[in-house]
Amino acid sequence: MANHQEEETFQRIVAALDRHPSLRDYDLHIQVKGDVVHLQGVVDVLADKELVEGIVKSVPEVGRVVNSLTISTDGKLTDEDVLREVEEELAMDWELRGISPAVKGGVVYLHGQAKSLAHERAAVAAAQRARGVREVVSRLTFPGSCDNATLKNRIERALRTHPGTSHLPVRTAVRRGSVILQGMVIDQQQKRLVEEVAQSTHGVRRVINQLELDLRME
Numbered sequence: 001m002a003n004h005q006e007e008e009t010f011q012r013i014v015a016a017l018d019r020h021p022s023l024r025d026y027d028l029h030i031q032v033k034g035d036v037v038h039l040q041g042v043v044d045v046l047a048d049k050e051l052v053e054g055i056v057k058s059v060p061e062v063g064r065v066v067n068s069l070t071i072s073t074d075g076k077l078t079d080e081d082v083l084r085e086v087e088e089e090l091a092m093d094w095e096l097r098g099i100s101p102a103v104k105g106g107v108v109y110l111h112g113q114a115k116s117l118a119h120e121r122a123a124v125a126a127a128q129r130a131r132g133v134r135e136v137v138s139r140l141t142f143p144g145s146c147d148n149a150t151l152k153n154r155i156e157r158a159l160r161t162h163p164g165t166s167h168l169p170v171r172t173a174v175r176r177g178s179v180i181l182q183g184m185v186i187d188q189q190q191k192r193l194v195e196e197v198a199q200s201t202h203g204v205r206r207v208i209n210q211l212e213l214d215l216r217m218e
């Protein structure tokens with residue numbers, strides 16, 4: 001029997017998922033044990049599986065998510081069918097049209113060049129929206145590498161010029177394309193925004209977000 005905290009967490013998860021109309025038709029089974037949430041059920045595409053997990057992770061008191069959701073397709077899709085759908089999803093965004101997908105056993109491999117980490121993630125997200133995709137593996141390369149000092153200057157300039165981050169006391173450390181973000185922000189929205197700005201900076205290959213929340217900044 002669930003205790004009071006587990007029941008409260010369960011209700012928060014249900015409410016958070018209900019705010020996404022695209023998920024309302026799914027019969028999701030949610031079990032809360034302590035701070036661990038177990039997910040079971042069937043969804044149409046990998047993107048929805050990832051979306052459900054992301055929403056659940058954002059709920060307070062959730063420490064870990066065991067995502068056992070399975071992906072269903074209408075009939076059996078061949079790798080050729082999956083490839084065609086992935087190509088269609090990529091073609092919907094002109095910035096992703098230079099990326100070449102390959103499919104083997106429902107696993108999508110992305111080849112080509114990514115302009116930034118955000119560009120790579122957009123390509124992965126597009127592939128996840130195709131039916132029949134079980135996993136997406138990025139083999140994208142990042143051209144135009146630069147030294148640590150140059151990349152640090154790029155990121156700090158981007159943060160200073162963005163209206164949503166220009167006033168935030170964010171510190172950055174850079175090593176071989178990896179960026180560590182440190183400092184204080186008000187809420188999760190600001191934390192995500194700083195990460196998105198860093199991800200969109202040319203030359204960034206990885207972002208480690210160590211920003212902490214400080215309600216006194218409100």
